[in-house]
Amino acid sequence: MERLTFSFFFLPSTRSLSSLCASLKLACELYPSRHVALCLDPYCGLGFSMWTLISVYSGHHSILIAPYEVEANPSLWLSTLSQYRVRDTFCSYGVIELCTKALSNSIQALKQRNINLGCVRTCVVVAEERPRVQLTQQFCKLFQALGLNTRCVSTSFGCRVNPAICVQGASSAESAQVYVDLRALRNNRVALVERGAPNSLCLV
Secondary structure, eight states: OOOOOOOOOOOOOHHHHHHHHHHHHHHHTOOTTOEEEEESOOSSHHHHHIIIIIHHHHOOEEEEOOHHHHHHOTTHHHHHHHHTTOSEEEEOHHHHHHHHHHSTTOHHHHHHTTOOOTTOOEEEEEESSOOOHHHHHHHHHHHGGGTOOTTSEEEEEOOSSOTTSOOOOTTOSSOOOEEEEHHHHHTTOOOBOOTTOTTEEEEO
16 A cells, blocks of 8 residues: 655744734834845745745835855845945855855955945844854954944844744844753754753854
């Protein structure tokens, strides 16, 4: 007898989606006059919500940049931020790693193209992994020459199951470290623990 395998998934309700959009609008201060550049995976989690829902709810202008386009043109994301004077952008570790490696010897060329990142107020790196502090520091140090404020880059834990687990408010002056239980995260739960506790995970 042939065995059939079924995959089940649950669609969130309209009310839960509306609450998600409202919380992100408040946390990120998304208004109709704002430009937000998105350069992260659009197929699931926070990336999917940002690509498909938030701009419709908030009315702001979303500039959508697929990560594979940055692979073909590493300066595309940065030049877009400069051209549209984007204050808020969401990206992935893969994007900033690619920019750091591919553009490390092109800073002078970018300056000659008048690329200026001084307009960026918040750059949120969405990830489902531990904060890659060294990579973030390398990115900030490299593009500080283009006016990037080193304090504007922060990390948000964007779980594929619960895309609103941790989003830093746009008005936050500095990032803060929160320690959660890794075992609870594997079960799609958040449990705060003390620093140095067994199975603790640092979220920045």
